[in-house]
Amino acid sequence: MFEICLSRVTWLHRVPAGIKLSVLAVAGAAVFLTDDRRVLAGLVGFAFSLPLLAWLPLRPLARQVLPAAVLIAALVVFHLALGDADSAVLVAARLSTVILLAVTLTLTTRASAMVEAMERILAPLRFVGVSPAKAGFTLSLAIRFIPVLFAITGEIREAQKVRGLERSVVAVALPLLVRTLRMADDLSEAIAARAYDGD
């Protein structure tokens, strides 16, 4: 499917999403709460070795990490320029740990497994009136329609190209939205026609 998760399965793919999310949450919290250099070094080491131990291919890893890496580098330079080496080290350690672990999680976990894990995490919201089944259904609907709307956007840009308007945001967004709203009416009817009575 259309997702960031790598299709080549590694041992990390087989670790349940809930466990990976918990590790990320604990490591992410620890790295921001501690100033202890030894603990920080341990966490950084863990974050850098995990993608290596899972033999993740470098190219997709770099693609996800690069924008954050540029920002982290800029922040390090900024702190060093002000002579604040402490902050430079802390920022570099904290952000690279969180980003690397998060990207590793994303590259090795199917979106459907993540959605299921989130549904379980959000289940207590049932008591404030949010239905997990409806939330899950809405997420599935969005997953179904993202590629459809990508295709429609492509079609509209193609059509506007003839008029030299394919870079005009309004000339593309306006027809896109009108088609989307019509589609929403049809889709609501189609869901009702198939005996959905979730409301």
Next chain:
Amino acid sequence: MIELNGVSVRFGDLTALYPVSLSLAERRVAVVGSNGSGKSTFARLLNGLVVPSTGEVRVDGLSTARDARAVRRKVGFVFQNPDNQIVYPLVEEDIAFGLKNLKLPKAEIAARVDAVLTRYGMEALRTRPAHLLSGGQKQMLAISAVLVMEPDYVVFDEPTTLLDLRNKRRVARAIAGLPQTAVVVSHDLEFLADFERVLVFDAGRLVCDGPPATAIPFYRDLMAAEADGV
């Protein structure tokens, strides 16, 4: 049997359908008319997607307004554009959607999904994402997803309009093979030739109701006259 008694439909101050009374007992009923003629509104009345402003629609005695839920289970509906009615990302999930709404046990859902995929030669597409299917495959998925619910009646709203010739034939064949009563809104006059009854709508009125031998020539003449009139 589907019965309409003095049914009209108004949307605000626009009359989409003037009063019509009829009963449908034939196995194959076609509905034709130009855009805006009221034929889509007529089709939507049959399973309660549109409720009448006056009069009543009854399906096997059930009112579409009062027993909406029961009527939707009896009358399946296939829309023109499959992209607006495929709800789930994967083929098998989408086919199972209606069955889950009927609260069927898991084993039965799986068995029915298998049966419909086999019947329409789509076993290989089972775990494919719906957005990667061809136009014809998408329409067959949309049709399967409705038929798997085993409705007693199926309404098709222009099921072949967006398809190429080969896929039009495939869909026409699938409709011809249905054991159920089918009501088909269409512009494809060729494919309606062996239907039992044809209803012609024009400007919100039912203007002709008869076998294809009389209704289709009537419709052709009507379209020709309107084209000349403009």
Next chain:
Amino acid sequence: MTVKDMVYAALFAAVTAALGLLPMVVVPMVAAPITAQSLGVMLAGGILGAKRGALALAVFTALAAAGLPLYAGGRGGIGLFLGPTGGFALGYVLGAFLTGWLTERMWSRLNAVKAFVAGVAGGIGMVYLLGIPWLGAVARIGLHKAFIGSMVFLPGDLLKAALAAVIVVAIKKAYPIIGK
């Protein structure tokens, strides 16, 4: 939540993702091109209203966090929400709510100026309100410098608010949803 709420939220989450495909201008100081994506915040609020607009952005955010490459440039994943720019991502949801809430209040007399104000309040004010302190804290650069740094995006965001206002007013005429 009705079927319509769910359908509108899902489709506008998808629209927000699709807007990431539209390049706008490349700002010289910022490496990444600025895309039309954050228009999604102002459009979802301005067209769908507070509740459905916020829901749409929550769906978009949840799916991006789950690992779909929905952000411009094919990025996504939970890292976007834990890093220095996480506050902006959360600001999207509340921003759509605020824009929608203001739009609903002004609905009967809505014009491009009012729609612009609603877009700026939600899509810029609320987003920056959450994003800037987060950036300041996580990057250890302090509120003041985080604020100055974020100002690079202000001209682009104001332009988007203007475009969103034009679109929201046009959609109100062509296909009104709020108040229907």
